[in-house]
Amino acid sequence: MLLVTSGAVAFGKLTLSQALRLSMSMRETLIMKSGPPLETAKSSVGTSAAVGQSGLMALYDAMFNQFGVKIAQVLVTKPDFYNPESRSWLRQTLLELISLNILPIINTNDAVSSPTSQFEACVDGSQIQLISDNDALAAHLAAEAGADLMIMMSNVDGVYTLPPGQDGSSLLHTFSPSTRDRIVIGEKSNVGLGGMDSKIGAATWAVDRGVSAVICNGFKDGAITRIVKGEKVGTFFTQHETSSTSLENLSISAKNGSRALESLSGSERGAILRKLADLLLEKSDMLLEANAKDLQAAEACGLEESLLSRLSLDRTKLASLGDGIRSIAEKCEGDDILGKVNIRTLIADGIELQQITVPIGVLLVIFESRPDCLPQVASLAIATGNGLLLKGGKEAFHSNRALFYLVREALGQYNVQQAISLISTREDVDEILNVGKHIDLIIPRGSADLVRTIQQKSKGIPVLGHSEGVCHVYVDKDADFESAYDIVRDAKCDYPAACNAMETLLLHQDLIESDFFSTMCSILRKEGVTVNAGPRLSQRLTFGPPATQSLRTEYSRLECAIEVVDDVKQAITHINTYGSGHTDVIVTENVAAAEDFLRSVDSACVFHNASTRFADGYRFGLGAEVGISTGRIHARGPVGLEGLLTTKWQIRGSGDTVADFSKGKRKYKHEALPVSPDSDEFRRASAISADDS
Structure with missing residues (x-):
């Protein structure tokens, strides 16, 4: 690492100003206080630099010494870069310091150097960029030392198309030769010699000589570390023109695509969906081959069995997906859900008011592990005329890409491919949240950590979804035991990784001493379910399952908690206290108890004598779902067409x-x-x- 710095002149001016004050007579001091200030810059820049250089290095020495880092001062002048021999010695000095783990701190020797032009010729005839500021100096040093990367720090996040803060200004994450004509540089700060124009010139010069360059905000925490890790921080300079579309442009295209989809008739959108359903079967071999690559990589990385199950595609899943998409197509074709009149009112003679349905706009759907989400969500967006940005998990990279190509092919019938796009890396999500003015709703489908992270980073964009799926089944004393066995087995074992799988089994206290309890535990053990006991159950059992760490746990695998309650009232209180508001069930033949439970449990889905696994858009007859919402605003439960x-x-x-x-x-x-x-x-x-x- 090399550090190019400035500050010697500023240090020197401060020191000289103090010295001047000390040398003034009382009369001169009073004149300065009552009248115009005395000229404190009688000295030249060179004098200020000479006085301030020692103070600057003392500051760096004190800072780096705290971390056991030794530093060395290297002062350079313009002729040092003109003379090939001087450049060779400079390079050798720098490389030797680095090999000794000594940090070179470099500055121009302003005491003897004062550049006046931008480019000059060297002794050997080559042309160099004049060292007019520290940006140019850094570029030269990076080239001379054969650096891999040059980072230039500013007080803004990077290069913008217009001055930062101006309407229409957007951050460029990459800068290529053709980009220069598309940006407008604002006025330079009156502090220092450089500026953004200087930084762009220095970065371009360095890139031409094989040094990668980034302009970033020096006030951002961990900026250097994050850049070295490959995160999208600042503006990266490259010589290569890229054909990829920026995320902001993708979101704008999705907005325009939404309008194009909305202009299609219901039968035309239905035809797109039927084409997609057919492609899922026609191209099943290609899809399963892509999915096999993801499964192989996931197994090699030790992905959990429950997540592998979510990741897996097979012909049965593809056929089910196709059926769901066709049912959505029927809804489009039979009674177009767009432009549907909800309310008509005659305000007065000759004035008619009506309320109609329209798309939300652009959806950003972020999902983990489950590639079957992609065609489901895409189908719902197509049916409702919404633009869509899809962000799948990296573990399903090949599967998502293959499914996305089929979606694009189906959209191609009416030339509306721009309505849906697939974005890739985790950094893309952070970036696209920064251009959130083009996104109308975010729907995260994944772990509780994912949902919480998106909610924190959404920057005012509404987020629809649920963070956890802590679902309960309460078996009442008046339950039909055979039904209870089947419902609990299905709720826990049918698909334990699903968000609507049972995580806690609540039992009426009268059942603990009965055969039902031992039979139920035997059934769960036979299915391979690990059972944990709640606090009250642990107290009642001399020998029993281990105590659960928390009654709010979403296991997402063949594991659950069992707890005892006094009656239906206490079951309701328990669920409203420890549940996540997703799906909860009562098993009983007591109609009054069931109605009390259905009315009082505060969850998006509440069932009587039915498995939690019914909480699903397809099973509800919605065709598919974009997710399940546990919130109270806009949509709740499985979110299908109407929720979009x-x-x-x-x-x-x-x-x-x-x-x-x-x-x-x-x-x-x-x-x-x-x-x-x-x-x-x-x-x-x-x-x-x-x-x-």
Whole structure:
């Protein structure tokens, strides 16, 4: 590592100013206080640099000594770079210092050097960029030392298309030769010699000589470490023109694609979906081959069995996906869900108001492990006319890419491919959240940690989803035991990695001493389920399963907790205290107890005598789901087509003004009109409204 620094002149000016004050007479001091300040910069830049250099190095020595790092001062001048012999000695000195783990701290020797032009020729005839500032100096040193990377720090995050903060300005994560013509540089700071224009020139010069360059914000925590790790920090300079589209442009394209999808008829969107359903079967060999690559890599990395199950695709899953997509197509074709009239009101004669359904806009859906999410979510977005950005987990890279190509092929029928895009790395999510003005809703589908992280980083963009799936089954004393055995087995064992799998089994206290308890435990053990005991159950058992660490645990595997409660009231209290608001079940033949449970449990899905596994968009008849929401705003439970729509109001008038009503010339009617355009009442009301107009 080499460190190029400035500050000697500033140190020197401060020192000289203090010295000047000490040397002034009382009369001069009073004049300075009452009148204009004395000229404190009588000395040249060279003098200030000479005085300040020792103070600057003393500061660096004190800082680096805290970490056991030795430093060396290297002062350079313009002629040092013109003379090949001097450059050779400079290079040798730098490399020797680095080999000794000594940090070279380099500055221009402003005491004897004052550059005046940008480029000059060397003694050997080669051209160099003049060292007019520390950006140019860093570029030269990087080239001379054969550095792998040059990092130039600024007080902004990198290179912007327009001055930062100006409307329309966006951060460039890569800078190539053609980019220069697309950016506008603002006014240079009056502090120092450089500026963003200087940094861009120095970075470009260094890249031309084989040194990678990044311009970043020096105030960002861990900026250097994050850049070295390959994260998208600042602006990376490259000689290569890239054909990839920026994430901001992808989100803009998705917005435009949403409008294009919305303009299609329901039958046209249905045709896209039917094409996708057919492709899932026609290209099943290709999909399974891609999925096999992901499974092989996941097994080599030791991915958990439950996550491997989520990752796996087979012909049965593909057929089920196709059936779900066809059912969504039927909804589009039969009764188009877009532009559907929810409310019609005759405000006054000649003024009709209606509320219609419209797409939300652009969805960002982030999902882990499960590649089958991709066609499900894409189908729902197509049906509802929403643009979509998909972010899948890296463990399903090949599967997601293969499925995405099929989605693009289906969209190609009507040339609306831009409506849906697939984004890749984790850093892309952070970047796209920074251009959130183009995203209307984020839907994370994955671990609780993923959801919490997205909620924290969403920067005001609404997030729909659930962080955990702590689902309960309560078996009442009046339950049919055979039904209870089947429901508990299905809820826990059918797909233990699912968010709607049972995690806690609650038992009425009367069942603990009965054969039901021992039989239920035997069934779970036979299925390979590890059982943990809640605190109350542990107290009642002399010998029993180990105590659970928490009653809020989402195991997502063949493991669960069992706890005892006094009655249905206590079961409700337990679920509302420890549950995640996802899905909870009561098994009982007591109708009053069941109704109390259904009414009082505060969850998105509450069932009576049915497995938690029914909490699913496909099983609800929604065709598919974009996720399950445990929140209360906009949508709750499995989110299907209706959950991806919003509304807008339309008025059809005839030159009407509010003033006419304020002055009493006209009166409001506010008559409800039928919403079905096929009804006779609708046609009569429309005719009357038109006649009155």
